[in-house]
Amino acid sequence: MATVDIDLPHVKDHDHDPHHHGPAKGIGRWLFTTNHKDIGSMYLIFSLCMFLIGGLMALIIRAELFQPGLQLVEPEFFNQMTTMHGLIMVFGAVMPAFVGLANWMIPMMIGAPDMALPRMNNWSFWILPFAFLILLSSLFMEGGAPNFGWTFYAPLSTTYGPPSTTYFIFGVHIMGISSIMGAINIIATILNLRAPGMTLMKMPLFVWTWLITAFLLIAVMPVLAGVVTMMLMDIHFGTSFFNAAGGGDPVLFQHVFWFFGHPEVYIMILPAFGIVSEIIPTFARKRLFGYPSMVYAVASIALLSFIVWAHHMFTVGMPLVGEVFFMFATMLIAVPTGVKVFNWVATMFRGSMTFETPMLFALAFVVLFTIGGFSGLMLAIAPVDFQYHDTYFVVAHFHYVLVPGAVFGIMAGVYYWLPKWTGHVLNESLGKFHFWMSFVGVNITFFPMHFVGLAGMPRRIPDYALQFADFNSIASVGAFIFGLSQLIFVYNIIHNARVGEKATAQVWDGAHGLEWTVPSPAPYHTFSTPPKVD
């Protein structure tokens, strides 16, 4: 981030302004709030709940896979668990967590008093719980919840889908509307409400990554809405978009889905890039290396994400020239991604590092995300992908980029900024305990999946051949370590957010940026008068 020198606009005095309105009392505060901090908190709490529910489903999956044979659940229910786990983690845990962080931090980082469209902000949060109530209620419907995987390939999800598919479609529509409104709000805020002097190339990287992510969201969420609407038409109105017997094309579904789906996976990682790009310079006490190239790298990754979608479909029987194009385009993504990793390492190089909890999560992010990036590069090699495709190697790959990638990024951000939100520092020993348990658990869970995948175990199966047994038991043990260690996180937040040691405004001695110029906890309204950034 560029150096920011700030002329403080009487932040403290503002608290005593007689016209100042504090939060309303009671439940009304949360239902009707237009305050970015309240809405940010609600998004984060919602995301944590979804993370725990989705995690519970993951534990059911891993418990069944602990040994060969069917012990705990039937295949029908197993498929519902894999589907719901994926949908909840992607749309319920990771995306809302990033929106929550954006709500809290973007206005404070750019010196804005609130989000640009506060009423819409309230609406984009409050429709989300209903979307997930609808989705979760399908577990109790006749025929069960969606069971066709989070990618819901037609015709398994149309002609052969359970009756609850219609509810699933409705839920996806609501989530999509929420995401699009959130994205519009973020773009409007960043483009219009920056403090004087906060030029685009002075913005913190978290703001930059979110600006680009928001454009990705606006571009692809309508595509998702389109594909589920086509499913709805096929199911209820006799069309045959994806039904070969009616002249439709099942492969079309996959093209449209992944045209949404690939940018979607970057939507889940770019803000995490932004978070670690804030944290590493703070704890290395050194400016981020190559700020402009970081911005260009994120923009390049976002642009490339639109021309690589069919690398998820190397085995559908595309023509040779298609395979080669998508292989080359996919491999190109390694270049800007490499630039980011090199820049983070160069930021640490000859810094003056300390290793508080946020930094530990950020460092683990760099290492483990890079391992996920390597397996991604391997998957990009189209001929070899024929051996990897739809095996546990893919499961290992995307969990490495999503769990120690996106999720560790979010946790790093929470540990980093929570003192600013609550005014209390989290317990550092508990934080480190949580980190090490998570770090060990994540690797025990997901690293052996590379091995069983290469040895030939397909994904999404409730039972497996005997040669996969040992590594599966290990992965299941790791999953329970990782899952249970999140309870430390929950305890740390709930307990120390109220009674923990008082935080200073600065919180971390190496931190720079506007958010550290306001007191901790941040007053209900900040930057009602814009600060001046030189």
Added chain:
Amino acid sequence: MTKAMMALGLSLASSSALADWQVNLNQGVTEISRDIFDLHMLIFWICVVIGVGVFGVMFYSIFMHRKSKGAQAAHFHENTTVEVVWTVIPFVILIGMAIPATGTLMDMYDTSEADVDIQITGYQWKWRYQYLDEDIDFFSNLSTPREEIYNEAGKNPNYLLEVDNPLVIPAGKKVRFLITANDVIHSWWVPHFAVKKDAIPGFINESWVRVDEPGVYRGQCTELCGKDHGFMPVVVEVKPQAEYDAWVTAQRAKKAALAEAASQSYSVDELIAMGEGVYQQACAACHALDGQGVPGAFPAISGSAIATGAIAAHIDIVVNGKTGTAMQAFKDQLSAVDLAAVVTYQRNRLGNAVGDYVNPSDIQNY
């Protein structure tokens, strides 16, 4: 409780006795699979070298440039030369990687001049193999007993990777697969051949293999295709040409025997006895062993309007299936004898007692 403990003990014993610790791809038994293995190792080592470099610098910084050791932060924050270098070098490495990969891909796509053509059709949850030049056509079902899956019996070494009728191909010949599906998308995979291709309704995908070493090769469906996705393995037997020819002749004889059996008449008890086995193999996956189905997903047979109504409608739905649902047409999957037996079984068992029956000759007229 003791039963559960016993099951747990059994599965523990069998898994520890037979599991192994394979951590890498199989080299496989074809030229393509070996090329793919080499590409896999090449990209793997490239990643290892880059990883050692990047993590090396990172951990060096973590150990040497820490505040507790008195490290003072430097002030540099950009260097155009370095940034250009680490953009260009990966780009060059990638080009070097992409060229051999494209070559292998072109070989995989060359399905010309095949000696044998076999159509593979994915069904919910079995494979159908049709030899286009030989008039051979059969289905391949999982043969692992239910007791092993539910831990009531020890698991055999080929647990979940065994079928009743394996695909048989001749060694040393180029075999072309024409892959499609009847209901949802499946994917046909044999790791040792490095052949994986999606089976998609309405499409015919092509792939090919030439295997020199005779042997038995096992794989699985790799595209989520519903409830029993994990239970539709692929088994391929590669036989020397002479044994393959003998197998082809035997298949023809088997077909003639089936036609002969269909012209016989059977008593209701004979049909019910035969029908029980057919029901377990062909129907129980959806309609359940006791005929109760799965509420909301698959209808019950017990007390159903079709199984207790007019026999003609019953035969029709079994023979021709029901379009737009998971109910398949069984006319190609089961012999006339099996069809007659299973319809008779469904009408007189599973809580139904209609009392009528149907003979194979009546089925053939459908």
